[in-house]
Amino acid sequence: MVVVGPLVFAALAAAETIPTPDYCAAIAGKQWVSPLEARQCIYSFPVVPEIKDNIIEVVNKTIAMHTSVNYQISAPKPFDKDVHEDLHKDLARIKQQEYSSEFEFHLDVFYAFRRLNDGHCVVINRCYDSLYVSYLPTPLVLLTAADGQQNVHIAPEAFAIASAEFGDEIEFWQNALPGKLKGQLRLSGAQVLSINDQDPFAAVNANALVTGGYQSYATRQNSFFSSYYRGDSGWLYQMGNFAQQVHPLTDAVKLAIRRINSTSIDTITLPYRSRFGSASKNFTDSASYRINNCLATNRTNGVDVYAVSAQQESEEPLPIAYFQQQPLISRKEARRHAMNVLVDALPLSDIDLPEIMQPGPALNESYSVAQFYLLPDNSTGVLALGSFSTANFSAFQHSLLDGLVELKSLGATQLLVDVTNNGGGYICIAHWLHRIIIGSRSTTEPQAGLDTTTRAGPLAQLIVQRIIKDGMDPDTELLYNPSKWSNASHVPFTPETDWLKPLTNLTINGHEDAFSQRLGQECQPFDVDPPRKGLFKAKDVVIISNGRCASSCSLFSITMSKLEGARVPIFSTIDTEIKTTHLKNHTLAPPDFLANIVQGSLKNGKTTPADLNFPLTMETVNRPDAIWEAVSKEVFKSFVPPPLVVQIE
Numbered sequence: 104m105v106v107v108g109p110l111v112f113a114a115l116a117a118a119e120t121i122p123t124p125d126y127c128a129a130i131a132g133k134q135w136v137s138p139l140e141a142r143q144c145i146y147s148f149p150v151v152p153e154i155k156d157n158i159i160e161v162v163n164k165t166i167a168m169h170t171s172v173n174y175q176i177s178a179p180k181p182f183d184k185d186v187h188e189d190l191h192k193d194l195a196r197i198k199q200q201e202y203s204s205e206f207e208f209h210l211d212v213f214y215a216f217r218r219l220n221d222g223h224c225v226v227i228n229r230c231y232d233s234l235y236v237s238y239l240p241t242p243l244v245l246l247t248a249a250d251g252q253q254n255v256h257i258a259p260e261a262f263a264i265a266s267a268e269f270g271d272e273i274e275f276w277q278n279a280l281p282g283k284l285k286g287q288l289r290l291s292g293a294q295v296l297s298i299n300d301q302d303p304f305a306a307v308n309a310n311a312l313v314t315g316g317y318q319s320y321a322t323r324q325n326s327f328f329s330s331y332y333r334g335d336s337g338w339l340y341q342m343g344n345f346a347q348q349v350h351p352l353t354d355a356v357k358l359a360i361r362r363i364n365s366t367s368i369d370t371i372t373l374p375y376r377s378r379f380g381s382a383s384k385n386f387t388d389s390a391s392y393r394i395n396n397c398l399a400t401n402r403t404n405g406v407d408v409y410a411v412s413a414q415q416e417s418e419e420p421l422p423i424a425y426f427q428q429q430p431l432i433s434r435k436e437a438r439r440h441a442m443n444v445l446v447d448a449l450p451l452s453d454i455d456l457p458e459i460m461q462p463g464p465a466l467n468e469s470y471s472v473a474q475f476y477l478l479p480d481n482s483t484g485v486l487a488l489g490s491f492s493t494a495n496f497s498a499f500q501h502s503l504l505d506g507l508v509e510l511k512s513l514g515a516t517q518l519l520v521d522v523t524n525n526g527g528g529y530i531c532i533a534h535w536l537h538r539i540i541i542g543s544r545s546t547t548e549p550q551a552g553l554d555t556t557t558r559a560g561p562l563a564q565l566i567v568q569r570i571i572k573d574g575m576d577p578d579t580e581l582l583y584n585p586s587k588w589s590n591a592s593h594v595p596f597t598p599e600t601d602w603l604k605p606l607t608n609l610t611i612n613g614h615e616d617a618f619s620q621r622l623g624q625e626c627q628p629f630d631v632d633p634p635r636k637g638l639f640k641a642k643d644v645v646i647i648s649n650g651r652c653a654s655s656c657s658l659f660s661i662t663m664s665k666l667e668g669a670r671v672p673i674f675s676t677i678d679t680e681i682k683t684t685h686l687k688n689h690t691l692a693p694p695d696f697l698a699n700i701v702q703g704s705l706k707n708g709k710t711t712p713a714d715l716n717f718p719l720t721m722e723t724v725n726r727p728d729a730i731w732e733a734v735s736k737e738v739f740k741s742f743v744p745p746p747l748v749v750q751i752e
C-alpha cells in the first residue's frame with residue numbers, strides 16, 4: 104500500500120487556527136534554513152481531530168488489502184529476527200494517543216510503517232516528508248583496507264559533490280569547522296573514528312532500524328552510505344541517510360576523524376542544513392504553507408475512471424510518482440504496464456555523479472537507464488541498469504535486446520548486469536530481460552517468473568463482483584478485471600470469471616487472510632519477438648548490486664539466480680518485495696492492485712549472503728567502471744563458474 108498524503112479535506116482548513124508567532128512566515132521563500140527553523144514551522148500545527156481520525160481510518164482500511172502487514176507481525180525466515188511490526192496494534196495505540204503537534208502524530212505513523220521494512224507499504228505526507236531535506240557535505244562510505252579491515256570514511260568525492268551541489272552554502276559548513284580546519288572543507292577520504300562519541304557502526308545500525316524499504320538488515324545498513332545510480336539522463340549520486348535526511352530532526356553531528364596522510368585525530372561538529380524540497384510548494388506564511396502543501400488536492404485520491412473525461416484526466420504523473428524510485432512515468436504508460444516499484448519518502452536523487460567518476464561513453468544502443476559498455480578486456484560486456492522503468496516501454500524493450508546483441512557482436516562472451524539502487528519498474532521488462540539473456544527454456548517460457556496470487560479480502564471480492572455482475576468496467580481499465588489476468592495454466596480468464604476464487608484461506612500470525620487461486624503470467628507473448636537462443640549462458644552472467652535492488656529488480660535477480668541454477672542472492676524474499684497496491688476507498692476505484700508471490704517460492708533456497716561480497720576501496724568506491732573491472736577480474740579469472748550475485752559492500 105502506498106498512501107500519499109495529505110489525506111485531508113479542504114473544508115477543514117477554515118477551522119484551523121493559525122499559530123502565533125508565525126514560524127513559517129519567518130522561513131518562507133528561503134532555500135536553505137537551519138533544521139531548527141524548519142522544525143519550528145512544521146511543529147507549530149496542532150492535531151486536528153477530524154484529520155487524525157480520517158488518516159487512521161483510511162490507512163486502517165487500506166492495510167486490510169496489503170499483503171505484508173500480517174506477515175510482518177512476525178516475519179517468516181530468513182527475516183524472522185529482523186521484522187516484528189504489528190500495524191494494527193500501532194494504529195490502535197496511535198488512535199488513543201495525544202500529540203502536541205500534527206507533525207509528532209505523523210512521525211509516529213511514518214515510523215510505524217517504516218518498521219515494516221517494506222518499500223511498498225509506506226505513508227508519505229507531503230505536508231512533512233521531504234518538505235525540507237537536511238544535508239551534510241560529508242557523505243560516508245565503507246571501505247576495506249589492504250589488511251582487510253573495514254572502516255567508515257568520508258567519501259573521497261565528498262568535496263566535489265558538495266561544492267557542485269550546494270553552491271555558496273558550502274561556506275556555511277567551512278566556517279563551522281574549528282581552528283586550522285576553518286575555511287577548508289578538506290575532509291574527503293578521512294577515516295571516521297566515531298560519530299557522536301560512539302563507534303560509527305552504532306549510527307549505521309540505528310539508521311538501519313528506521314530507514315525502512317528493505318527487509319534485509321545488511322541492505323538497510325547500506326542505506327547509510329553514499330552510492331551511485333544510473334538515472335534516465337545521466338549518472339547520479341545518492342548521498343545516503345547520514346548526509347541526507349527526510350526530516351529536519353538533527354541539528355549537528357560530532358565526528359572524530361583522521362584525515363588522509365594525517366596522524367592526528369580531529370574532532371569536528373558539522374551542522375546539518377535543511378533545503379526546501381524539490382517537490383515542496385512555495386508558501387509565504389503558515390496559512391499558505393497548509394493550503395499549498397497539506398491539503399488534499401483533486402489528485403490525492405482515486406477517481407471513478409468512467410466519470411472523468413479523457414480531457415480532464417491529466418497526463419501529469421500522479422503525486423506518488425515523485426516518490427517512486429524510477430524515472431517519471433506518464434499516467435498512461437503506468438496504467439498500461441504492470442509496475443512494481445519501490446517508494447521512498449525522499450524523491451530520487453538528482454545530484455550528479457562527478458564527471459571524472461562516470462564511466463566513459465556508452466555503446467550506441469544504450470537508452471535512458473540502460474547503458475551498455477565493453478570493458479577493456481574486450482570480452483566482458485556491462486549492462487548498467489538503474490531501473491526497470493523508462494518513459495517509453497517499447498523503446499526500452501528494444502534497447503535491451505539491441506544493446507546485448509551489440510555487445511555480443513563486439514565480442515563479449517560474459518556479462519555484468521549492474522542493478523545498484525535499481526528500485527524496480529515494469530514487471531514485464533524484468534521477464535523480458537531474463538528471457539533474452541537465457542533464451543527459450545522451461546524456466547523462461549511461458550513465464551520467467553514465479554507463482555503469484557493476490558490477496559482477496561472482502562473489498563477485493565466486492566470489486567470483482569461489481570465488474571463481472573454489474574459490468575462496471577466495460578473498457579477493462581481496472582486491475583481487478585478478470586480480463587487482465589490468466590489462470591495457473593496461463594489461460595486468460597473470460598470477462599465473467601470470478602477469478603479470485605477458489606479462495607485459499609490462511610491464518611497468518613493469528614490473522615485470517617484470504618488469497619486468490621494461483622495466477623499465471625501476463626507478459627508473453629511479448630510485443631517484440633525474442634531470439635530463440637539465449638544471448639549469454641547463465642554461468643557467464645553476474646549481477647552486481649549494493650543490495651538495494653527492489654521490486655521488479657529483485658524479481659529479475661531472484662529468478663535469474665534461482666531458476667538458472669545459481670545461488671540465492673541477499674536481496675529479499677519475494678513474498679513482501681513483489682506487490683503493488685494503490686489506496687482508493689471507492690469500491691470502483693482503480694488498482695487496489697496486489698500482486699503477491701506465493702510464500703513457498705523461496706522455501707528451498709537458503710537466503711545466504713550474496714555469492715561474493717566485493718569489498719570497496721578508496722580507488723573503486725562509487726566509480727562504476729572501476730568496480731566493473733575489478734569484479735570482472737575477480738569473478739571471471741578462473742575456470743570455476745562465477746558466482747551469480749555480487750554484493751558491493
Ligand SMILES: *[C@@H]1O[C@H](CO)[C@@H](O)[C@H](O)[C@H]1NC(C)=O
Pocket residue numbers: 132385
Ligand atoms: C518558488 O520560489 C522560488 C524561490 O523563491 C522560485 O524560484 C520559484 O519560481 C517559485 N516557484 C513557484 C512555482 O512559484
Ligand SMILES: *[C@@H]1O[C@H](CO)[C@@H](O)[C@H](O)[C@H]1NC(C)=O
Pocket residue numbers: 159160163164194195198
Ligand atoms: C481497523 O479496522 C478494524 C476492522 O474494521 C477494526 O476492528 C479496528 O478497530 C480498526 N482500528 C483502528 C485503529 O481504527
Ligand SMILES: *[C@@H]1O[C@H](CO)[C@@H](O)[C@H](O)[C@H]1NC(C)=O
Pocket residue numbers: 363364
Ligand atoms: C598523501 O600522501 C601521498 C604520498 O606523499 C600523496 O601522494 C598524496 O597526494 C597525499 N594525499 C593527500 C590527500 O594529501
Ligand SMILES: *[C@@H]1O[C@H](CO)[C@@H](O)[C@H](O)[C@H]1NC(C)=O
Pocket residue numbers: 401402415416
Ligand atoms: C484539479 O485542480 C486543478 C487546479 O488545482 C485544476 O486545474 C484541474 O482542472 C482540476 N481537475 C479536475 C479533474 O477537477
Ligand SMILES: *[C@@H]1O[C@H](CO)[C@@H](O)[C@H](O)[C@H]1NC(C)=O
Pocket residue numbers: 467
Ligand atoms: C555510434 O554512433 C556514432 C554517431 O552516430 C557513430 O559515429 C558510430 O560509428 C556508432 N558506433 C557504432 C559501433 O556503430
Ligand SMILES: *[C@@H]1O[C@H](CO)[C@@H](O)[C@H](O)[C@H]1NC(C)=O
Pocket residue numbers: 479480481
Ligand atoms: C580490445 O580492442 C581494442 C580495439 O580493437 C584493441 O585496441 C585492444 O588492444 C583490445 N584489448 C585487448 C585486451 O585485447
Ligand SMILES: *[C@@H]1O[C@H](CO)[C@@H](O)[C@H](O)[C@H]1NC(C)=O
Pocket residue numbers: 495496497498499501
Ligand atoms: C517509443 O519508442 C518507439 C520505438 O520503440 C517509438 O516507435 C515510439 O514512437 C516511442 N513513443 C513515444 C511516445 O515517443
Ligand SMILES: *[C@@H]1O[C@H](CO)[C@@H](O)[C@H](O)[C@H]1NC(C)=O
Pocket residue numbers: 590591592593594
Ligand atoms: C485454466 O483454464 C483452462 C480453460 O478454462 C482450463 O482448461 C485449465 O484447467 C485452467 N487451469 C487451471 C490451473 O485452473
Ligand SMILES: *[C@@H]1O[C@H](CO)[C@@H](O)[C@H](O)[C@H]1NC(C)=O
Pocket residue numbers: 605606607608617
Ligand atoms: C474460505 O473462506 C470462505 C468464507 O470466508 C469460504 O466461503 C470458502 O469456502 C473457504 N475456502 C476454503 C478452501 O476453505
Ligand SMILES: *[C@@H]1O[C@H](CO)[C@@H](O)[C@H](O)[C@H]1NC(C)=O
Pocket residue numbers: 688689690
Ligand atoms: C471515500 O472516503 C471519503 C472520506 O471518508 C468519503 O467522503 C467518500 O464518500 C468515500 N467514497 C465512497 C465511494 O465511499
